[in-house]
Structures are given as structure tokens and as C-alpha cells.
Amino acid sequence: xxxxxxxxxxxxxxxxxxxxxxxxxxxxxxxxxxxxxxxxxxxxxxxxxxxxxxxxxxxxxxxxxxxxxxxxxxxxxxxxxxxxxxxxxxxxxxxxxxxxxxxxxxxxxxxxxxxxxxxxxxxxxxxxxxxxxxxxxxxxxxxxxxxxxxxxxxxxxxxxxxxxxxxxxxxxxxxxxxxxxxxxxxxxxxxxxxxxxxxxxxxxxxxxxxxxxxxxxxxxxxxxxxxxxxxxxxxxxxxxxxxxxxxxxxxxxxxxxxxxxxxxxxxxxxxxxxxxxxxxxxxxxxxxxxxxxxxxxxxxxxxxxxxxxxxxxxxxxxxxxxxxxxxxxxxxxxxxxxxxxxxxxxxxxxxxxxxxxxxxxxxxxxxxxxxxxxxxxxxxx
Amino acid sequence: xxxxxxxxxxxxxxxxxxxxxxxxxxxxxxxxxxxxxxxxxxxxxxxxxxxxxxxxxxxxxxxxxxxxxxxxxxxxxxxxxxxxxxxxxxxxxxxxxxxxxxxxxxxxxxxxxxxxxxxxxxx
Numbered sequence: 001x002x003x004x005x006x007x008x009x010x011x012x013x014x015x016x017x018x019x020x021x022x023x024x025x026x027x028x029x030x031x032x033x034x035x036x037x038x039x040x041x042x043x044x045x046x047x048x049x050x051x052x053x054x055x056x057x058x059x060x061x062x063x064x065x066x067x068x069x070x071x072x073x074x075x076x077x078x079x080x081x082x083x084x085x086x087x088x089x090x091x092x093x094x095x096x097x098x099x100x101x102x103x104x105x106x107x108x109x110x111x112x113x114x115x116x117x118x119x120x121x122x123x124x125x126x127x128x129x130x131x132x133x134x135x136x137x138x139x140x141x142x143x144x145x146x147x148x149x150x151x152x153x154x155x156x157x158x159x160x161x162x163x164x165x166x167x168x169x170x171x172x173x174x175x176x177x178x179x180x181x182x183x184x185x186x187x188x189x190x191x192x193x194x195x196x197x198x199x200x201x202x203x204x205x206x207x208x209x210x211x212x213x214x215x216x217x218x219x220x221x222x223x224x225x226x227x228x229x230x231x232x233x234x235x236x237x238x239x240x241x242x243x244x245x246x247x248x249x250x251x252x253x254x255x256x257x258x259x260x261x262x263x264x265x266x267x268x269x270x271x272x273x274x275x276x277x278x279x280x281x282x283x284x285x286x287x288x289x290x291x292x293x294x295x296x297x298x299x300x301x302x303x304x305x306x307x308x309x310x311x312x313x314x315x316x317x318x319x320x321x322x323x324x325x326x327x328x329x330x331x332x333x334x335x336x337x338x339x340x341x342x343x344x345x346x347x348x349x350x351x352x353x354x355x356x357x358x359x360x361x362x363x364x365x366x367x368x369x370x371x372x373x374x375x376x377x378x379x380x381x
Numbered sequence: 382x383x384x385x386x387x388x389x390x391x392x393x394x395x396x397x398x399x400x401x402x403x404x405x406x407x408x409x410x411x412x413x414x415x416x417x418x419x420x421x422x423x424x425x426x427x428x429x430x431x432x433x434x435x436x437x438x439x440x441x442x443x444x445x446x447x448x449x450x451x452x453x454x455x456x457x458x459x460x461x462x463x464x465x466x467x468x469x470x471x472x473x474x475x476x477x478x479x480x481x482x483x484x485x486x487x488x489x490x491x492x493x494x495x496x497x498x499x500x501x502x503x504x
Contacts, residue, residue, distance in 0.1 A: 007407040315410040317486035333488045340484045340492050347477075354473040357386050359403030361476050370384070372473040377444035377481075377495025379452040 002342045003352070003363045007312060008244055011319070015245045017335040018327050019205040022212055024068045024077060028129065032063065036081055036132055039125065042112070043083070048105050053085035055102075057134065060166030065173045066204040067232060069211050072219065072328075077130040082137045082166055084151060089138040089161050095154035098136045099123065121154040137164070144275045146171050168274035176236040177203035184241025206248045207235045210301075212327050217297055223287075226294040230270045230281050234259070237273075246309050253302035260295055267291050301326075347372065384472050387416070395420040400429070403472070405480040412479055416471060424471055426451040428479075434486060443491040444478065451478050455496055 004010035024032065036057050042048065043055040061080035062068045068077055083102055092098050103123050106112045117124045122135045135153050138161070142150035146168030152161035178201065210231055218225035238255025242248045260268050267288075272278040284291035308322055316336065324332040346352050346363065353369035355362045364371050387401030396419045404411040410431060418424035433442055433449055444452045453474040481493035 004407055010407045311408075313404060313409065313411055315486070316406060316408050316480075316483040319408050320487040336484065336487050337490065337492065340480070343480075344492075352473075352477075354405075354476045356384060359384070359386070359401075359405060359472065359476040359479075360407070361405055361480060370469065370473055372477055373470055375453055375474050375477070376455040377452060377478065377491075377493055378455040379444040379446060379495070379497055 002346060003361065005360065005362055005366075008246055008309070011246050011309070012244050014319075014323065014332075014335055014339055015209060015249075016205060017338060018212075018323070018331055019208040019245070020200070021331055021335065022070050022208055023066070023200075024063075024130075032079060032130055032132075035125075035127060035130075039106070039112070039132065039134075042109055043102065043105055050085065050101050050105055053087045056084045057081050058084070058167065060135075060170070062228065062232075064166070064170045065207075065232070066200055067207045067211065067228075069208060069215070069228075072215050075129060076126075079130055079132055080166075081132050081134045082151070082153070083134045084137045084139065087138055089140060089152050092138075094159065095121070095136060095161055096158055098138075099154065099158075102134065102136060121156070121158040137166075142275065144168070144272075146274055150274070163275055163278070165272075165274040169272070172273045173203075173232070173236050174201075176239060177201040180239050180241030181243065182241070184243070202243055202245050202248050203236060203239045205245045206239065206252055207232050209245070209249060209327065210235060210252070213301055214297070216326070216328060217301075218293075221293070224290040224293045226290070226297075227280075227283065233270050233273065233280060250305055250309055253298065253305050256298050257302050260298070264288070264292065268295075348374075350374075387472070390415070403476055403479060405476040406483070409480065409483050414475055416475075426453065426471065426475055433482070436486065436489070438489075442482070443485060443497065444481075444493070444495050451475065453478055 004013055036059070040055060040057045043057070044051050048055075058064075058081065059079065060082050063079045063081075068079065070077065085098060087098075089095075099118070099121070103116060103118055106116045106123065106125065112125060115126045117126065119133065122133045125132045125134065137151040137153045140150055140152045140161075140163065141147050142163060142165070144150065144165065146165060149167035149171070150163060150165040153164045154160075155162040181202070211228055214225055214231065234256045235252045238252045238259075239248055240251055242251060267284055268281065268291075269279055270281040272280050284294070304322075304326065308319075308326075311319065311322075320332055320336050323335075343352065343361070350371065351364050352372045353362055353364040353366060354360060354372060355366065356368045356370065361372070362369050384401060386403075387399045390398040390400045392398075396417065399416045401414055402411050403414050412431065413429040415427050415429050416424055417427075427448070427450055433445075435442060442449065446452055453471065477493060481491055485491050
């Protein structure tokens with residue numbers, strides 16, 4: 001879609017472009033996929049001491065659900081992966097032992113040995129524009145949602161295992177993204193414009209933008225920022241299938257604000273949908289001021305968002321100024337430029353017209369419009 | 382009528398003045414536009430409201446004549462001759478100009494192409 005004819009489609013195009021710019025590009029996604037498959041092959045090769053455990057590396061977190069965000073001021077993405085080993089965790093009560101086995105196998109490779117760093121509970125492999133942070137895991141099915149995929153991973157201190165379910169969480173997120181759309185489409189008459197069959201769901205794009213605003217607002221106090229898994233879970237729970245990203249974000253922010261109890265204690269709790277014993281928001285227990293910061297941020301953002309989508313006919317420059325404050329000046333200006341430059345091709349090929357009565361620039365196929373003939377702007381002092 | 386939002390404002394012996402609203406893009410502002418044309422002369426287009434802005438760091442508004450009349454075409458390219466109908470050619474070019482003008486306010490670049498000043502360098 002190049003020529004937007006309504007406020008919300010034009011705004012959605014700008015938001016869509018901002019969100020995509022913040023992501024890994026399609027080619028980069030492909031490169032990451034190549035990389036971790038290559039690592040898997042190395043770990044599974046018959047000379048590998050851990051080959052017997054049939055190591056399987058798969059993405060978790062933002063890479064898996066397509067909400068990767070370029071960190072501000074840096075160029076590399078941190079991507080979370082799991083290396084699932086088919087072994088009973090009871091055989092390895094100390095998770096570090098397995099971690100070291102993975103590390104040693106990687107260091108045995110001329111290709112990886114200089115790229116490997118050991119972190120607290122994962123192994124980092126550093127590539128040009130991204131890091132693969134690989135967490136060891138062992139299968140441990142649970143009774144939670146998608147429990148057949150449940151695993152155990154090293155806990156924060158890395159001296160014991162704790163339950164986790166990255167595959168299950170990702171499945172839950174995908175379902176929230178897609179099923180809501182199906183329900184929404186069924187309830188709307190007439191059907192809105194078809195969404196492009198895209199890897200990037202509206203929900204993913206919305207989560208991107210919310211995380212980005214968080215990064216901007218909490219830039220000077222990153223330790224108080226709400227963590228991504230909490231935001232992602234809240235967003236998915238409050239998304240109701242709107243194909244428009246501006247409307248989706250409005251519904252998500254309204255929904256989150258409505259979930260916040262009026263009093264500070266007990267606070268909002270965000271439980272892992274695949275394991276209701278796990279409080280994803282437990283950090284707020286030891287950092288109540290971070291919870292208060294989250295509450296005031298989300299309320300402010302919701303109010304600003306409401307104002308933004310209600311703006312009518314104020315000017316591209318004014319909308320751009322609002323988006324710059326929300327998502328960053330440079331990225332917004334680049335996106336506005338790209339959006340307007342996209343008019344050039346139809347302009348040159350006679351594909352633009354103006355609507356009678358309003359002067360709105362529309363595709364030349366629209367009835368009761370006057371074509372825009374070729375012109376060259378001039379001017380002199 | 383090609384552009385029903387334009388109404389005739391005055392009609393003297395050989396000068397006609399039209400005025401109407403244009404909103405070039407869905408997110409854009411709505412501009413009150415005045416087109417004055419005198420027989421055998423090039424039409425003059427001015428924006429009555431909102432007033433055209435000149436950001437602090439800029440010296441002049443791109444593609445305007447003195448007096449902030451819009452400059453929509455390059456006469457040497459034969460894009461306009463006095464025989465053409467104003468409504469047909471000019472009004473769509475005003476929409477385009479306004480879209481690029483707002484973009485220029487947003488990002489500081491004129492994306493509509495064109496020739497500036499009396500130098501013949503393409504932007």
C-alpha cells in the first residue's frame with residue numbers, strides 16, 4: 001500500500017515502517033538462522049562429546065516471536081537461544097557441568113573458539129551484528145499449557161535447575177496473535193482490507209513499538225524498566241485481533257491500564273501462561289519503585305496514544321513530532337522520508353490523482369478524481 | 382465542476398479569483414488556497430491559511446516566488462500554457478506542493494524534486 005487514503009492507514013504505515021526498522025531485517029533473520037543451525041551441526045557431529053544428547057538449538061524470546069529490538073546506541077542484537085539436551089537433569093544436578101560441556105565443544109572448533117564467552121548461565125557466541133546467547137536445557141514435561149514442551153534451565157544463580165517453557169510460550173504468543181485476528185475478522189462486516197500474509201503479525205509490531213517507547217523513556221534509568229517478557233505477555237493478553245497496529249496498541253495500552261489495581265499493594269502480577277506458578281513480574285517485589293515507574297509510564301503512554309490517534313488533520317509535521325518523541329527522532333524522520341518517497345513511483349507513472357472536493361492525493365484508479373499531470377516545481381528568489 | 386470546493390471569489394474585467402480548501406494527505410492540515418488568474422498571464426497561487434511557516438534554520442520556503450506564491454511548474458518544460466484549464470492542471474499540483482511542503486517542515490528536505498533559483502541544477 002503506497003497511497004493511504006485514511007488517517008489510520010497513513011498512520012499505520014508510518015508505525016509499521018518504524019517497527020520494521022527496529023527489527024532484524026529479513027536477510028539478517030536468515031543469517032541468524034544459518035548461524036544457529038551451523039552451531040547445532042557442530043554440536044551434533046559424531047566426534048562431539050555431547051552428540052549422544054542429541055543437542056537441539058532453537059530460538060526463544062524475541063527472536064522466536066519476531067519482536068527483536070535494536071538496542072539503543074548499539075548495533076548488535078542479543079538473541080536468546082536454548083540448547084536442549086535429551087538427558088535427565090537428575091544426572092546433572094549442577095547445570096554448570098552441562099554448560100561447560102557445550103562450551104568446550106564450541107572451543108574445539110577453529111571457527112567458534114574466538115567467538116565464545118561464558119556468561120552467568122549461558123554461552124555467548126559473538127557474530128558481527130548479533131550474539132547468540134545459548135542456555136542449556138533438559139526436557140521435563142509439565143502439566144501447564146503446552147506442557148509437552150516444558151524444560152528445565154539453569155536458574156539465575158546457575159546452581160540449580162528451574163522450570164521453563166520457551167517453545168510453549170512462543171506457541172501461546174503465536175496463538176494470541178493469530179486467533180484474535182480470526183475472531184476479529186469474523187465479527188466485522190464488511191471485512192476490512194486484508195492483511196498481507198506476513199511473518200510479522202500486528203501483535204509483534206505493536207509489542208516492538210511498546211518496547212521501543214519503554215527504551216526511550218527509561219533510557220536514563222534502565223534498571224527500573226519493566227522487562228520485555230512482562231510487556232510481551234501483557235500485550236498478548238490484551239490484543240483483540242485488530243489488523244491496524246495503531247488500534248492494536250490503543251487496545252493493548254487501555255487493557256493493561258485497566259488491569260492495574262488501584263492500590264500499590266497487591267501489585268499487578270504477570271504470570272507465565274505456560275506455568276502459572278511462575279511470576280514473570282517477581283522483580284517488582286524487590287523493587288517496588290520500579291513497579292510505580294511502570295504504572296506511571298504505561299498510563300502516560302496510554303494517554304499520549306489516545307491523543308495521537310484522535311488527531312485529525314493537524315499536519316504530517318505535527319504527527320511526525322509526536323512520533324519522534326515517542327520512538328526517536330532519527331528513525332521517525334527516516335520513516336517519514338521513505339513514506340513520502342514511496343509516492344514518487346506512482347507520481348512518475350501517472351498513478352496519482354486528487355480527489356474532487358478535498359484535493360486529497362489518491363490513486364488514479366479512484367473514480368471522480370483528477371489526474372496529477374507531470375510537473376517540475378520551480379521557484380526563484 | 383472539477384473541483385467543487387473552489388468557489389469564485391471575484392470576477393473583474395479580466396481577473397478571476399478562486400478560493401477553496403485542500404487537504405493533500407489524510408494526516409495533513411487543510412489549507413485555504415487562492416488562485417488568481419489574469420487572462421494571458423500565469424496563474425498566481427497563494428495559501429491564505431494556515432500561514433506558511435519558515436523554520437528557524439531555513440532561509441526560504443522551497444519552490445515559491447517572492448510573496449510566497451507557489452511555483453508549481455517550469456515554464457521551459459512546457460508544462461503549462463495559458464490555454465490549459467486551471468482546474469485540470471493547477472489544483473492537483475497545489476495538493477502535491479502542500480504534501481511536500483509539510484514533509485519539508487517535518488524532515489527539512491524537499492522531496493518533490495524541481496528546479497530552484499535560476500540555476501538549472503535539479504534538486
